Amino acid sequence: MTRVIDAVDVIVSSPGRNFVTLKITTSDGLVGWGDATLNGRELSVASYLRDHLAPALVGRDADRIEDTWNYFYRGVYWRRGPVAMASIGAIDMALWDIKGKAAGVPVYQLLGGAVRDRILTYTHATGWDVPELLDSVAERRVQGYRAVRVQSGVPGLDKVYGVTKGAAVYEPAGRGVGPAEEVWDTSAYLRHAPVVLEAVREAVGPELKLLHDVHHRLNPIEAARLGKALEPVDLFWLEDVTPAENQMLLRAVRQHTTIPLAIGEVFNTVWDAQQLITERLIDYIRVAVVHAGGISHLRKIFALAEVFQVKAAPHGPSDVSPINMSASLHLGLSTTNFAIQEFMGYPAQVGEVFHSSYRYDDGYLHPGDEPGLGIEFDEAAAARFPYSPAYLPIARDLDGTMKDW
Ligand code: KDG
Ligand code: MG
Secondary structure, three states, X not given: OOOEXXXXXEEEEOOOOOEEEEEEEEOOOOEEXXXXXXXXXXXXXXXXXXXXXXXXXXXXXXXXXXXXXXXXXXXXXXXXXXXXXXHHHHHHHHHHHHHHHHHOOEXXXXXXXXXXXXXXXXXXXXXXXXXXXXXHXXXXXXXXXXXXXXXXXXXXXXXXXXXXXXXXXXXXXXXXXXXXXXXXXXXXHHHHHHHHHHHHHHHHOOOOEEEEEOOOOOOHHHHHHHHHHHHHHOOOEEEOXXXXXXXXXXXXXXXXXXXXXXXXXXXXXXXXXXXXXXXXXXXXXXXXXXXXXXXXHHHHHHHHHHHOOOEEXXXXXXXXXXXXXXXXXXXXXXXXXXXXXXXXXXXXXXXHHEEEOOEEEOOEEEOOOOOEOOEEEOHHHXXXXXXXXXXXXXXXXXXOOEOOO
16 A cells, blocks of 8 residues: 655744754654754745645655655755755655654664664753863763763853853754854964863863864864864864865865864765765764755765764754654664764753653663654644744954854
8 A cells, every 4th residue: 555645734833942843644644753943044944845845745655765855856956955955854754754653663673773772972061161161061970971062161252152151951043033143263262272171171080071062163274273282182073173165175184183073064965075974084974864864865974984984973952853863863773883962952841842752861862662753743732832033143253254154
């Protein structure tokens, strides 16, 4: 019997932050859920899905996941880009969810079965200064985390992206129409970051895995200098040191430092990372399930990475929904070269809308054994949290020039 797609709905809600959720219903009554959230551009993805892809999805065979992926990628003249790929990513996730539910097995079983028992995870610690940061790291250790991303303030700057003072859960996007502006000073950051990270390493000892994110703010030679300076800290990785559109520029960073590099949370396809992987200019590829075309495309990216001994470490901020998080964990459990899953946590209201079967225990995550992705979305609860505009801040240099994101 052919399982036909009967209905496609797009739900934009804001339980603590904005999410775009795709619901696919089949002729035999199955429902699949996908995450289509693109931070600060939520309504563009909702329109792309609703206005352009949904009409073509209705009536298609729900079991033909790979063919549907190619239909919306190869079959479309204007391919690639975050809006299109997040839309395809959501469809792909929802169809894998349906296939798992139809078979009565968790998605990781369809992907080849578990290759590990649990998935190492890292979370975020932030503090404006070293004592605040150490408190935040200590709190994460009490929660059982074995790997922590550490970000701190920079003397002379009022605000630094990714750093809050005293908030339980950090939210990168600020409510309101249009982005807030921050000032950035590369020299001050380059002087200060090694001092902070050395202090943290000294305080926590050698075991705890420490990570640090540069959010694309440096040019290659600045990145190389930072990498060299941080080598004694023994970081698990240094993330997004440069904007990686010019993939070959990462060669300069590699010539100067052996610090492990992680890049890729803004990438949308394997071609964005092709040179980084095949020349082994990175150690970890950070693509998110939603933003790089779903489970089907991430499997291909991770397979290419495996050939070059690059490991998978998907993006997992609060701005990908628990549906994405679950899809990532199913991949993580069944992918040999999967290293670590970021788990930033969510605002409390998220739990009222997304009911997830994944579980956290002592620094590790597991997707659970419910059929499909193991996430149910409560549409009535979501209706209580209407969309409200929110944007990531932008940064300018001291002289007012726009900085790269
Ligand atoms: O939407 C942007 C955030 O997801 C991003 O800034 C978070 O860099 C991030 C990370 O590594 O989680
Ligand atoms: Mg990052």
